Amino acid sequence: MPSPELIHAPNLVRLRWLVHGFSTRTGGFSTVYAPAEVPADTPADVPADAPQDGPQTADSQKRIANEHAHRGSDRVPRPISAWAGSPPQVAPQGPEKPSDLNLGFTDHDRPATVRRNREAFLTSLGATRPATLSATRGKPSQPWPLITLRQVHSDLIHTIDRKTAKQFAESATATRKSPRLVGDGLITNVPGIVLAVQAADCLPIILVDPKHHAIGVFHAGWRGTLKRIAAKGAGRMMAAYGTRFNDLRVVIGPGIGSCCYNVGEEVQEKFESQFPWAGQVIQEVEDEEGLHHKYPMLFLNQRAPGHAPMITKLMLNLAEANRLQLLDLGVNPSDIYVVPNCTSCNPSRFFSHRAAFGRTGRLMGAVALRP
Numbered sequence: 001m002p003s004p005e006l007i008h009a010p011n012l013v014r015l016r017w018l019v020h021g022f023s024t025r026t027g028g029f030s031t032v033y034a035p036a037e038v039p040a041d042t043p044a045d046v047p048a049d050a051p052q053d054g055p056q057t058a059d060s061q062k063r064i065a066n067e068h069a070h071r072g073s074d075r076v077p078r079p080i081s082a083w084a085g086s087p088p089q090v091a092p093q094g095p096e097k098p099s100d101l102n103l104g105f106t107d108h109d110r111p112a113t114v115r116r117n118r119e120a121f122l123t124s125l126g127a128t129r130p131a132t133l134s135a136t137r138g139k140p141s142q143p144w145p146l147i148t149l150r151q152v153h154s155d156l157i158h159t160i161d162r163k164t165a166k167q168f169a170e171s172a173t174a175t176r177k178s179p180r181l182v183g184d185g186l187i188t189n190v191p192g193i194v195l196a197v198q199a200a201d202c203l204p205i206i207l208v209d210p211k212h213h214a215i216g217v218f219h220a221g222w223r224g225t226l227k228r229i230a231a232k233g234a235g236r237m238m239a240a241y242g243t244r245f246n247d248l249r250v251v252i253g254p255g256i257g258s259c260c261y262n263v264g265e266e267v268q269e270k271f272e273s274q275f276p277w278a279g280q281v282i283q284e285v286e287d288e289e290g291l292h293h294k295y296p297m298l299f300l301n302q303r304a305p306g307h308a309p310m311i312t313k314l315m316l317n318l319a320e321a322n323r324l325q326l327l328d329l330g331v332n333p334s335d336i337y338v339v340p341n342c343t344s345c346n347p348s349r350f351f352s353h354r355a356a357f358g359r360t361g362r363l364m365g366a367v368a369l370r371p
């Protein structure tokens with residue numbers, strides 16, 4: 001029986017009335033996703049819950065593919081000379097296939113496997129009914145109802161009450177076609193219901209109001225961040241439950257870091273039009289791989305210092321953009337915890353849409369009030 005590896009936030013673990021966590025790849029039943037496999041010539045499809053940064057050229061895809069082939073999960077820049085002749089790193093394919101905790105009903109995975117993974121995740125979260133209530137089913141415990149979304153990179157937020165919880169709780173035979181609310185945020189104050197978002201590079205964000213025992217979970221890629229999904233979620237919690245922003249505790253879950261999140265100029269322009277601190281979250285850095293790709297001959301010769309052509313790329317710090325939005329609202333800096341790992345730097349531990357060129361599973365960020 002696999003045991004899911006979960007990430008818990010230090011600012012929430014002491015709340016005994018709360019259950020929360022972020023999944024990793026570890027501890028599931030899925031065998032369809034190989035950790036560091038690089039389908040270099042496969043164009044990446046972009047599912048709704050993956051970050052999008054506008055059109056990618058075949059060139060840039062191939063470039064990223066090469067980068068990953070050479071680096072594997074190790075994203076520490078290496079000198080160019082070390083690349084020459086080094087064989088691509090491919091995931092070790094032993095007799096045992098890797099098994100992942102894929103929590104999304106993706107195209108590749110079997111729905112029954114995803115449902116087993118979800119049950120394992122909820123069980124290890126502690127989101128289960130006491131054994132006595134479900135003893136007749138022959139199971140030690142039964143997970144609490146789970147609410148997920150059809151995520152569309154929006155700022156749509158749903159308030160879950162007992163009625164909607166009953167209506168949209170994941171069934172025992174759920175598939176990707178099962179009816180779900182469309183949106184990217186869920187809030188509730190009803191105990192015993194697990195609210196969850198899925199991600200593979202985008203951020204899962206959890207908000208908790210310890211005064212009113214109200215919770216929310218949000219999915220934020222660059223589009224959702226631009227639309228202020230988490231800040232709007234806090235506003236919806238204020239309207240529905242009387243939440244005060246300076247009481248909120250926030251956890252920004254594992255997502256793609258500024259080390260890997262290369263975005264286009266159109267994204268930069270949009271952020272600059274919305275946020276006075278855009279310059280703090282989108283930074284222009286020298287693009288060594290871009291240079292290598294554009295001028296391959298350059299690296300065969302000695303390069304005179306100061307005479308090299310400069311190619312730059314824009315890197316977005318999605319977590320910081322969300323943190324700054326919440327600080328703008330009045331959330332205390334010490335109440336915001338950012339999970340430090342970059343999904344794209346650690347594709348063997350996390351699902352990463354970028355690192356896997358679209359063919360990957362989904363992590364979950366989940367939160368619930370103990371009944």
Ligand SMILES: [Zn+2]
Pocket residue numbers: 075256257258259260261342343344345
């Ligand atoms: Zn990274």
